Amino acid sequence: MASFPSLAVQGDAGISGYVSMWIIAIVALTVFAFIIRSRIELLLAGQKDPRFSNLKQRFLDLIEFGFIQKRQPRYLWAGVIHIMIFWGFVVLGLRSLDLVTEGLGIPIFRPFMQSPLGLFYNSIKDVFELIVLIACIWAILRRAIVKPERYEGSHTAEAYLVLGLISFLMISDMLFEGCGILLTGDGTGEWLPAAWIGILFLPKNSPGALSVILCIAYWLHILAFFVFLNLLPLFKHFHIITALPNVFFRKQNKGEIKPARYGVDDIFDLETLGVEKIExxxxxxxLDLYTCTECGRCTDNCPANAIGRPLSPKQLTIKLRDHAYEKYPIIPSRNLDKEGEGATPMVGGIIGLDELWSCTTCGACEEECPVFIEYIDKIIDMRRHVLETSQNPKTFNQILMYVEKTGNPFGKPAVKRADWVKEQEIEDVKILKEGDRVDVLYYVDGYASFDPRSQEIAAAIVRGLKLAGMDFGILGKLEKDTGHQVRRMGEEGLFQVLVEENTETLSNIDFKWIVTTDPHAYNALKKDYPESYKVFHYSQFFLSLVETGLLRPNRAVEKSDLYTYHDPCYLGRHNGIYHEPRRLLTSIPDLRLVEMDRSRDRSFCCGGGDVMLWHEIEQEEMRMAEKRVHMALETGANVMVTACPFCLMHFEDAIKTGGLEDKIRVVDLMELFMSTF
Ligand code: SF4
Ligand code: SF4
Known part of the structure; x- marks a missing residue:
């Protein structure tokens, strides 16, 4: 094994080598502590967030997503490069510690390094040195030549600087190790490919020159190491330190929305509900802000961004991070008053209101982010502030007033909530009242109760339940909207009132299961409500009826039709229900199904069932639904199937306005299913 400077070089330099190393280490670590202080100060200023539950799962996630980096290969080549660099860092970390401690005169890793296992490690380390160098050069060339669009707006100069520094660390160690081998003859029998490459560039027959190069390579390597360490908290490469903790503390339940403040039982006790300032x-x-790698995968998958709305999740994080770093600078300034009069507000200034309303809460960004950065909770927290301060679009006020007064966004009297049953010419539907008992409580929710097109889906569900001989009922005037939309608009107070009223109603009915029409009501009852109901989306429930033999579709569909299924965000991404709707579809005789490129967890939002129902964003270049219909057409399908009344509404509209009626039609899964009996 090659000698180390403390032996080969510092031995000659005497005590001055150790002293120099101690000075460098103390200065570098002091500067690092000083820089990191402001980052920790901001973290401590943040609000409570209990992330220590379910520790076993957290450790498993850390292995799967932190160390195995499972999400990285979703972008194949970028993922491969990242995995190469990540594992290089893990392996080479020990090498760096060994070099530093050796230089400090406390060679605690030497015994291991000189053991048989240490010799094996030395070879592995050398292989990884080459891997990391190749990955860095590859990454630099990709950025410079391929220029992936998703890197637009990232801090490119910083990326080059850090990739260059990492490459320099690898090259200096290769030269250092190569010099050691040539000077001492140690390590000649070992497999050290990086050192061999280093040797190719060294003057083999000049021991004097080799000693000088060895010394320079060592000290430059050490200096580069400490400079690199100090640059990390300044740039996006802070993620090298924060990514593993961020993965460990990831949000574990998709689809859930965080409370206005953790640890507060009654939100009406709070002076403020939302997020106005960074703290x-x-x-x-x-921590999310510190961890963003600026890879742009979130924006690349954001449907709002894809259609020209003024929202890029990556930029949202970058803007918040820049603002946070300005407010908590490395060198504190007494004159800094970022929130004084005339300062740009964070919400409504740095983050524009249209930016906030552009989000459909589809979850595509969070699904893609390799380091589990959360967007939906942050956006809703900021919306809460917007509503609190009455900066919301005026159209919301009437909707919210209707929901508050009548329990539905149409402002229709509660007593008319079950009228759709008659309008759809269905007989014998039990309207439940307090104390009733039933197997299936069909939670219709607002749209399927009052919107004529959505009522047809509700009618199909009721016909299906009857055909299967289920004992079921609906709540009629006792039912109020679940509040899914209201909560995601940022109106937490009204949402809590709806939860209280609906929970009270449900507690007075004896039922086994709840079945919902739309994925939003399903998600609300399953994830937003405090009670644990046995709640099913109709696709799950009817699949179980098919699988238990209670229902069997017997009429085939046209063989010439080709179907494609659109995964609604709140069924798929937020609740992992991908399999059931497809199984239900393929239970239909002769049905041919093709998949869109963007399906399952990469599904493309239809335009949203939440805020977007009541607010249009002017900057749109095209409707989301229009883009999605074109994705469906690309498969060659002539029938699009979905399992959400909002998706259906958006797609029908897009097909009509796009003049595509002769090319494709859209159907709801339940209506299609019931047409086969
Ligand atoms: S939730 Fe969807 S719309 Fe909102 S930022 Fe993420 S990807 Fe974009
Ligand atoms: S939030 Fe995640 S996906 Fe988006 S740029 Fe940052 S690291 Fe990449």
Whole structure:
């Protein structure tokens, strides 16, 4: 094994080598502590966020997504490069510690390094040195030549600087190790490919020159190491330190929305509900800002961004991070008053209101992010502030007033909530009242109760339940909207009122299961409500009826039709229900199904069932639904199937306005299913 400078070089330099190393280490670590102080200060200023539950799962996630980096290969080549560099860092970390401690005169890793296992490690380390160098050069060339669009707006100069520094660390170690081998003859029998490459560039027959190069390579390597360490908290490469903790503390339940403040039982006791300033975010959401790698995968998958809305999740994080770093600078300034009069507000200034309303809460960004950065909770927290301060679009006020007064966004009297049953010419539907008992409580929700097109889906569900001989009922005037939309608009107070009223109603009915029409009501009852109901989306429930033999579709569809299924965000991404709707579809005789490129967890939002129902964003270049219909057409399908009344509404509209009626039609899964009996 090659000698180390403390032996080969510092031995000649005497005590001055150790002294120099101690000075460098103390200065570098002091500067690092000083820089990191402001980052920790901001983290501590953040709000509570309990992330220590379910520790076993957290450790498993850390292995799967932190160390195995399972999400990285979703972008194949970029993922491969990242995995190469990540594992290089893990392996080479020990090498760096060995070099530093050796230089300090406390060679605690030497015994291991000189053991048989240490010799094996030395070879592995050398292989990884080459891997990391190749990956860095590859990454630099990709950025410079391929220029992936998703890197637009990232801090490119920083990326080059850090990739260059990492490459320099690898090259200096290769030369250092190569010099050691040539000077001492140690390591000649070992497999050290990086050192061999280093040797190719060294003057083999000049021991004097080799000693000088060895010394320079060592000290430059050490200096580069400490410079690199100090650059990390300044740039996006802070993720090298924060990514593993961020993965460990990831949000574990998709589809859930965080409360206005953790640890507060009654939100009406709070003076403020939303996020107005950076410290109003939770510590985990601040850690998110430190962790963003600026890879742009979130924006690349954001449907709002794809159609020209003024929202890029990556930029949202970058803007919040820049603002946070300005407010908590490395060198504190007494004159800094970022929230004084005339300062740009964070919400409504740095983050524009249209930016906030552009989000459909589809979850595509969070699904893609390799380091589990959360967007939906942050956006809703900021929306809460917007509503609190009455900066919301005026159209919301009437909707919210209707929901508050009548329990539905149409402002229709509660007593008319079950009228759709008659309008759809269905007989014998039990309207439940307090104390009733039933197997299936069909939670219709607002749209399927009052919107004529959605009522047809409700009618199909009721016919299906009857055909299967289920004992079921609906709540009629006792039912109020679940509040899914209201909560995601940021109106937490009204949402809590709806939860209280609906929970009270449900507690007075004896039922086994709840079945819902739309994925939003399903998600609300399953994830937003405090009670644990046995709740099913109709696709799950009817699949179980097919699988238990209670229902069997017997009429085939046209063989010439080709179907494609659109995964609604709140069924798929937020609840992992991909399999059941497809199984239900393929239970239909002769049905041919093709998949869109963007399906399952990469599904493309239809335009949203939440805020977007009541607010249009002017900057749109095209409707989301229009883009999605074109994706369906690309498969060659002539029938699009979905399992959400909002998706259906958006797609029908897009097909009509796009003049595509002769090319494709859209159907709801339940209506299609019931047409086969
Ligand atoms: S939730 Fe969807 S719309 Fe919102 S930022 Fe993420 S990807 Fe974009
Ligand atoms: S939030 Fe995640 S996906 Fe988006 S740029 Fe940052 S690291 Fe990449």
């Amino acid at each position: 109003d975010f939770t510590w985990k959401h601040i």
